[in-house]
Amino acid sequence: DAKTTQPPSMDCAEGRAANLPCNHSTISGNEYVYWYRQIHSQGPQYIIHGLKNNETNEMASLIITEDRKSSTLILPHATLRDTAVYYCIVRVAGSGGYQKVTFGTGTKLQVIP
Amino acid sequence: DVKVTQSSRYLVKRTGEKVFLECVQDMDHENMFWYRQDPGLGLRLIYFSYDVKMKEKGDIPEGYSVSREKKERFSLILESASTNQTSMYLCASSLTASGRTNEQYFGPGTRLTVT
Numbered sequence: 001d002a003k004t005t006q007p008p009s010m011d012c013a014e015g016r017a018a019n020l021p022c023n024h025s026t027i028s029g030n031e032y033v034y035w036y037r038q039i040h041s042q043g044p045q046y047i048i049h050g051l052k053n054n055e056t057n058e059m060a061s062l063i064i065t066e067d068r069k070s071s072t073l074i075l076p077h078a079t080l081r082d083t084a085v086y087y088c089i090v091r092v093a094g095s096g097g098y099q100k101v102t103f104g105t106g107t108k109l110q111v112i113p
Numbered sequence: 114d115v116k117v118t119q120s121s122r123y124l125v126k127r128t129g130e131k132v133f134l135e136c137v138q139d140m141d142h143e144n145m146f147w148y149r150q151d152p153g154l155g156l157r158l159i160y161f162s163y164d165v166k167m168k169e170k171g172d173i174p175e176g177y178s179v180s181r182e183k184k185e186r187f188s189l190i191l192e193s194a195s196t197n198q199t200s201m202y203l204c205a206s207s208l209t210a211s212g213r214t215n216e217q218y219f220g221p222g223t224r225l226t227v228t
Contacts, residue, residue: 034216043117043203043219044156087155102172103148103156 004088009108012082018075020107022088025069030092033064035073036103037084044087044103047073078111085109116140117220119204125226132191134223136204144207145187146171146217147179149200156203162187163209194227201225 005023012018024033034049048055048062050071055062061074075082087106120135136145146161148171158171160179168179176198180188187206191198201224205217 036217041222043205043222044217046216046218049216102158105153105155 004090004104006086006088006104006107008105009110011110011112012075012078014080014111014113015077018078018082018109018111020073020075020086020088020109021070022073023070024088024090027068027090028092031090032092033062033068033071034089034091035060035062036087036089037082038087038106039081039084047086078109080111080113083109083111117204117206117218119202119220119223121223122221123224123226125228126191126194127228128195130191130194130227132194132225132227134189134191134202134204134225136187136189136206136220137185138187138204138206138218139185140206140208140218141184142206142218143184143209144217145181146205146207147177147187147189148203148205149173149198150203150222151200159189194225196227199225199227 032049032051035047036044038044047059048057050062050064064071085106085108087103117138126132144163147159148156150156157173159177160171162168162181165181165184178190201222203222204220207217
């Protein structure tokens with residue numbers, strides 16, 4: 001799996017968009033970008049994933065650069081409940097085999113009132 | 114909704130004790146995982162299983178073993194607990210199927226303290 005690099009921490013004002021960057025310059029053609037988050041004292045929670053197109057769901061948007069070497073997770077209107085550690089992960093998805101995931105240390109997002 | 118449950122939220126054991134951590138998922142997922150999480154080190158994979166009675170070592174298997182006798186249950190065993198195994202333990206499960214996202218669903222975690 002390709003390695004990812006994220007800033008250790010970020011602040012965001014409540015109600016504003018939170019933009020969390022991730023670098024994955026060694027990503028392979030068949031590797032997806034996944035985002036998870038972990039709220040304090042809870043298990044990680046899946047947010048979104050993508051291959052090369054931008055993706056949006058009810059939680060967030062994922063913007064992947066054309067060369068796929070970096071991506072940005074966007075929380076459009078951050079709330080205090082979005083305060084968490086956000087993990088960017090790159091790995092192969094699809095049929096067969098196991099789905100080992102390697103988590104780094106992530107970005108600690110603090111949403112400020 | 115997928116539900117992954119872990120037998121205990123908090124556990125305190127003594128050095129040398131045998132410790133069992135249980136994980137159950139209710140979505141018929143083939144894959145199950147055990148991670149430990151320590152400050153500054155992120156999540157590290159201990160063991161995983163992609164089928165009943167099948168297991169594979171993760172990145173830090175030393176001092177641990179696992180058991181998967183039924184599809185829905187994956188147990189982590191500390192044969193002789195040591196203080197350096199004090200940690201948060203997280204169980205996860207995922208589906209293996211063509212065209213699926215294969216995201217992992219995590220349990221709430223067990224905070225184990227070994228004294």
